[in-house]
Amino acid sequence: MTLNILYYSYNVTKCGESVNEFAICPDVIGGDPHDAFVLDLSYLGTKDLFMPLNERITDDILVRLTNRAEGNLRFLSLIKCPKITDDGLRRVLETNPKSTKLFIPGCTRLGIEGILNNLKAFNSSTETAGIKHIRTGVFYGITLDQYEQLNNLLGVQNNKHIPHYYHRANLHAPCDNDRALDVEICPRCQHLRLVYDCPTGGCRPKDECRACIICIPRCAECGRCVHNSEYEETFSLEYLSSECLKQLPRCQEAHG
Known part of the structure; x- marks a missing residue:
């Protein structure tokens, strides 16, 4: 089960059934749109046609969304969700013991200490593998000690080098390799x-x-x-x- 909360939509896949929900713009008083506006719409992609949802997602909304996975959520992807807190992440992990991947770049209210505390509690309480992959997008101010703690919690056994290439289009790409952690020295x-x-x-x-x-x-x-x-x-x-x-x-x- 995967939950992706991106810029424009969220997708919950459950038992082969995919459910997509989008924000709908309220009606605006005014006349018919100009023909040029209709022409412009034909050149926009699906993501460009919907309102951003990431800034609207709160802890309570996130919990309600993840509850739809009925405890089978394995991969949680949150991109630039500024209202999600350490407590909200804790509540999600508590009800989804099968989770193994976290993708949280740009979630400014998630701090490194909160992440460490959540991972310690989750990995010690679950009977499964626990969180093994995390993408932070860089936590500013992370110390070497915290970095080593993260590696220990993720079960990193060696520093095997996996090439990582820069591209503006995939700065927030999902976990697509075996890297346990995206940051390094x-x-x-x-x-x-x-x-x-x-x-x-x-x-x-x-x-x-x-x-x-x-x-x-x-x-x-x-x-x-x-x-x-x-x-x-x-x-x-x-x-x-x-x-x-x-x-x-x-x-x-x-x-x-």
């Missing part, structure tokens, strides 16, 4: 951050190319190091390598 600055590898070969020795996004700027499209190649800074302060810039449509490049 940056080889350059020694801070606990998201550390990325370079997808291209030959720019420098691989070990020297691994670093956080602050130490080594990367192309927002392909993830390669941009300091060793021609690149351009976009209007949104992202970097694009010359190869990726050439592939952009002219209209997108003009507004980059």
Whole structure:
């Protein structure tokens, strides 16, 4: 069972049945929309057509949603849900002992101490494997001691390296590999951050190319190091390598 609370919708899968619920905009007083507005809608994706739900989800709403899994929830994904607290997460875990994955980037009211306390209580009370994978999106201010505690709670036995590539479109991608924890010690600055590898070969020795996004700027499209190649800074302060810039449509490049 998986519960994803993203920007626009939530999805609960139960016994092969998928239920989607979306927020509906209230009626607005006014005349018929302009023809250009209708034309614009045809170019929007499904996510763009619905209101964001993440900022509306409270602890009580989250508990009601997860209760629909009847204790069989295994993967909880919360993206930028600022109203979810440590207590709300505790209530969800208490009623879902089969949970093994947490995905909580951008949940600003979830603190590292609260996460540690919840994991300690949950992993000690459940008869199953407990939480084995967690994506934090980086907790700012996390200490080395807290990092080691997280690894111990997740049952990390070794530091096997699994390549991690930067791309703006998958910053909030779900747990799609065997990494127990997304943060690690940056080889350059020694801070606990998201550390990325370079997808291209030959720019420098691989070990020297691994670093956080602050130490080594990367192309927002392909993830390669941009300091060793021609690149351009976009209007949104992202970097694009010359190869990726050439592939952009002219209209997108003009507004980059």
